Amino acid sequence: MPTPPPPVDALTEMEASAELKQLAAAIRAHNQHYHSQDAPVISDAEFDAMMRRNEAIEAAFPHLIRDDSPSKQVGAPAATHFAKHQHSVPMLSLSNAFNDEEMCEFDLRVKRFLNLPEAAPLAYSVEPKIDGLSISLRYEEQKLVAGITRGDGVEGEDVTANIRTISDIPHQLKNCTLEVAEIRGEVFMTRTDFQNLNAEARAKNGKVFANPRNAAAGSLRQKDATITATRPLHFFAYATGEMSAPPSDSHYEFLQQLKAWGFVINPHSRLADDIETALQHYKKIADTRHELAYDIDGVVYKVNRLDYQNRLGQVSRAPRWAIAHKFPAEKTETRILDIDIQVGRTGALTPVARLEAISVGGVVVSNATLHNEDYITEKDIRIGDLVLIQRAGDVIPQVLSVNVKARDGNERQFTYPTTCPSCGADAVRPEGEAIRRCVGQLACPAQSLERLYHFVSRDAFDIEGLGEKSIAELHDDKILNEPADMFRLVAHKTALKIRDGWGELSVENLLTAIEERRRIPLERLIYALGIRQIGQATSLLLARHYGTIERLAESARHAQDESSAAWDDLINIDQIGASMARDLSRFFTDPHNQDALNRLCQHITIIPPKPIASDSPIAGKTIVFTGSLTQMSRAEAKAKAESLGAKVAGSVSAKTDYVVIGADAGSKARKAAELGLEVLDEEAWLAFIKDL
Numbered sequence: 267m268p269t270p271p272p273p274v275d276a277l278t279e280m281e282a283s284a285e286l287k288q289l290a291a292a293i294r295a296h297n298q299h300y301h302s303q304d305a306p307v308i309s310d311a312e313f314d315a316m317m318r319r320n321e322a323i324e325a326a327f328p329h330l331i332r333d334d335s336p337s338k339q340v341g342a343p344a345a346t347h348f349a350k351h352q353h354s355v356p357m358l359s360l361s362n363a364f365n366d367e368e369m370c371e372f373d374l375r376v377k378r379f380l381n382l383p384e385a386a387p388l389a390y391s392v393e394p395k396i397d398g399l400s401i402s403l404r405y406e407e408q409k410l411v412a413g414i415t416r417g418d419g420v421e422g423e424d425v426t427a428n429i430r431t432i433s434d435i436p437h438q439l440k441n442c443t444l445e446v447a448e449i450r451g452e453v454f455m456t457r458t459d460f461q462n463l464n465a466e467a468r469a470k471n472g473k474v475f476a477n478p479r480n481a482a483a484g485s486l487r488q489k490d491a492t493i494t495a496t497r498p499l500h501f502f503a504y505a506t507g508e509m510s511a512p513p514s515d516s517h518y519e520f521l522q523q524l525k526a527w528g529f530v531i532n533p534h535s536r537l538a539d540d541i542e543t544a545l546q547h548y549k550k551i552a553d554t555r556h557e558l559a560y561d562i563d564g565v566v567y568k569v570n571r572l573d574y575q576n577r578l579g580q581v582s583r584a585p586r587w588a589i590a591h592k593f594p595a596e597k598t599e600t601r602i603l604d605i606d607i608q609v610g611r612t613g614a615l616t617p618v619a620r621l622e623a624i625s626v627g628g629v630v631v632s633n634a635t636l637h638n639e640d641y642i643t644e645k646d647i648r649i650g651d652l653v654l655i656q657r658a659g660d661v662i663p664q665v666l667s668v669n670v671k672a673r674d675g676n677e678r679q680f681t682y683p684t685t686c687p688s689c690g691a692d693a694v695r696p697e698g699e700a701i702r703r704c705v706g707q708l709a710c711p712a713q714s715l716e717r718l719y720h721f722v723s724r725d726a727f728d729i730e731g732l733g734e735k736s737i738a739e740l741h742d743d744k745i746l747n748e749p750a751d752m753f754r755l756v757a758h759k760t761a762l763k764i765r766d767g768w769g770e771l772s773v774e775n776l777l778t779a780i781e782e783r784r785r786i787p788l789e790r791l792i793y794a795l796g797i798r799q800i801g802q803a804t805s806l807l808l809a810r811h812y813g814t815i816e817r818l819a820e821s822a823r824h825a826q827d828e829s830s831a832a833w834d835d836l837i838n839i840d841q842i843g844a845s846m847a848r849d850l851s852r853f854f855t856d857p858h859n860q861d862a863l864n865r866l867c868q869h870i871t872i873i874p875p876k877p878i879a880s881d882s883p884i885a886g887k888t889i890v891f892t893g894s895l896t897q898m899s900r901a902e903a904k905a906k907a908e909s910l911g912a913k914v915a916g917s918v919s920a921k922t923d924y925v926v927i928g929a930d931a932g933s934k935a936r937k938a939a940e941l942g943l944e945v946l947d948e949e950a951w952l953a954f955i956k957d958l
C-alpha cells in the first residue's frame with residue numbers, strides 16, 4: 267500500500283522540501299514514460315494526483331518552489347509518436363499579473379524600457395486569454411503545410427493531419443501574398459461540447475476528460491486523425507511566428523488582417539488607447555466571462571505597436587510586450603446546511619460542508635472542503651452559518667470564513683466523530699497530526715479497495731493477473747470486499763470466465779496464482795495487512811520476533827497498555843518506535859480487523875520465518891557498522907548481518923563483537939581500537955560473510 271501522504275498543512279518545512287524534490291523527480295520520470303516512451307506506468311488520475319499534491323505543497327510553501335518544479339515546465343515535452351518539429355521562432359509563454367496595480371506597473375515598465383513619458387498613453391490590444399492549447403500553423407505560398415503543438419516552446423509535435431480536420435483553420439489563405447506566414451493561436455472546445463463528449467464517453471465506458479482544455483488536447487493528440495475529425499474543436503488566431511514580411515504596423519491591425527485571410531479571431535478583442543481603458547475592458551470581460559461558450563482564464567494585454575514589440579523583445583521565455591491579467595479566485599456567500607465526514611481511501615476523515623447550492627464563477631457549488639478538525643475549530647464554523655466560499659480553477663471549493671454578524675443563534679456546533687462513519691471502527695488522531703483516521707483498515711468499506719490493491723501487490727501476496735482494474739470491477743460487484751474473498755474467488759470460477767474481457771485462460775491462470783499463495787510467509791502476511799507505518803522491513807522484524815500471527819496480534823493488543831510488558835517488548839525491537847507501536851496496537855485491537863484477519867487465516871497456511879542461522883559464526887554476535895561502505899548500502903549490510911543471526915548496534919561498547927569500518931570512519935573506529943575490539947574493513951567483512 268502506498269503510504270498515505272500526510273495532509274499538506276501537517277508538513278514541516280523539511281518534509282515539504284523533501285517531498286517537492288521527490289515529486290519533481292517522479293513527475294519527470296513519468297512524463298518521460300508517457301511522452302517519450304509512450305508507455306505510462308501510472309494512470310492519468312495518479313499522475314494528476316501527483317501534480318495536484320505538488321501544487322498544494324507549493325501553494326503552502328511558496329519559498330520552497332524548485333527551479334525544476336513540474337509546475338514551471340512550459341507545456342509537456344514533445345511526444346515521440348508524433349514527429350518532433352523545431353519551431354522556427356520559439357513559442358513563448360506569458361508572465362502574469364493578478365490585479366490592477368500589477369498591470370499599471372507593467373505599463374510603467376514598458377514605457378521606461380521604451381523611454382516614453384510615463385504620462386503618455388500607450389495603446390494595447392486587449393484579448394480574452396483562451397484556456398486551450400496553443401498551435402503554430404505554417405503557411406507556405408498560402409497553403410497550410412504544418413501544424414505544430416507548443417511542446418516545450420522550442421520543439422513541438424507535428425499534428426498537421428489532425429489540425430487539417432478543424433474547420434476554423436483555413437487550408438489556403440485568402441487575400442494573402444506572403445511566402446511564409448506562421449499563424450499561432452489557441453485550439454479549444456466549448457463547455458457544452460466538452461460535456462456532451464464526456465456524456466458519450468461515459469455511456470461507452472470511454473475516457474472522460476477533466477475539463478474542456480484536456481478534452482481539446484486529448485482530441486487533438488489522437489494518433490488517428492479521423493478521430494480528431496469527429497471532435498468539435500475550434501481555433502482562435504492571435505499571434506505570429508515566422509513571417510516573410512511584417513503583416514502590419516500594429517497588432518490590432520494584424521488581427522483584422524487575420525480575419526481577411528480566413529481565420530476566426532476572438533470577437534471580444536479590443537484596442538485600448540491606454541492602460542486605464544484596457545483595465546476597463548478587462549473588467550467587462552471578467553464580469554461576462556460566464557456568458558462565453560468557452561473557458562478563459564484571464565485577459566492578455568499586448569503592446570499594440572509592432573515596432574515597440576520588436577524593441578521590447580523578450581526576457582526569459584516571455585515577451586516584454588505582453589502580459590496575462592489573471593482572474594481572481596471567485597468568492598461568494600452561502601449557508602452551511604450540514605457537515606458530513608468523508609472517509610478517504612486511506613482512512614483519512616475529511617469534513618465536508620454541504621452548502622445551499624450557489625453559482626460561483628458559472629459553476630454550481632453545493633459542497634466545500636473544511637480541511638480538518640482544527641480548521642472547523644479555529645474558524646468556529648457551525649452548521650447553519652453563512653460562510654464565504656471560494657472556487658479557483660479546478661480546485662475543490664473551500665470555506666474561507668464565517669459571517670459571524672449574520673448569526674441568529676440557531677447555528678449548531680459540529681461534534682467531530684471519534685469513530686469512522688463508514689465502518690464504526692475508532693477514528694484516532696495521533697499527537698501532532700492534523701488528520702483523524704479510521705483504524706478499521708481491513709474491514710472499512712471506504713478503504714477496502716486501496717487495501718485490496720496493497721494486499722495483492724508484489725511484496726505482499728504477489729498475485730499475478732489481478733490488476734487494479736479487475737479488482738475495482740470485482741469490488742464494484744461485491745465479489746471482492748476483503749482479503750479473505752481473494753481465496754473465495756474460486757467459487758466464482760464460471761461466472762468469472764464469462765465476464766467481459768476475462769476469458770477462460772486468464773481466469774484459470776489467476777486462480778492458479780491465487781492457489782499458490784495459500785502458503786504465505788508470515789512477514790508477507792504482516793506486510794499485506796497494510797498497517798500504517800509497517801513496511802516490509804518492519805514486517806520481517808515482527809515476524810522474526812513473534813514467530814506467529816497469533817502471538818503478534820496478542821502482544822499488540824496487550825501493548826495498548828503502555829505500561830505493560832508487551833509494550834516494552836514491542837518498542838524494544840530495534841527500529842520500532844512508540845508511534846509505530848501504537849499503530850500496530852490500534853490495528854490489532856480493532857474488532858473489525860480481528861474478524862477480517864480471522865476470516866483470512868482460515869484460507870491460508872502461514873510459513874514461519876526461517877530460523878535465524880544459529881550455526882553461523884556470527885549468530886548472537888553484536889556488530890557495529892561505521893563509515894561509508896562502497897559495495898553495499900548500510901541497510902543491506904545490516905540486513906545481511908541480521909539474516910546471519912547477528913545483532914546490529916548503533917554504537918560501540920565493550921559488548922560489541924565486531925566493528926566493520928568503511929571509508930572515513932570517525933570516533934567509532936577510534937573507540938573500537940581503544941577497547942581492543944575486533945575490527946574489519948569492508949573487504950575483510952565481505953570475505954568473512956561470503957560463504958555463510
Ligand code: IVH
Pocket residue numbers: 358359360393394395396397398399400452504505566585588590
Ligand atoms: S499571446 C508571445 N494571446 O496563453 C505571446 N496567448 O500563458 C504569445 N493564450 O502560450 C501568446 N489566449 O497558449 C496570447 N489571446 C491570447 C491567448 C494566449 C490564450 C495562451 C497561449 C500562451 C499562453 C501563455
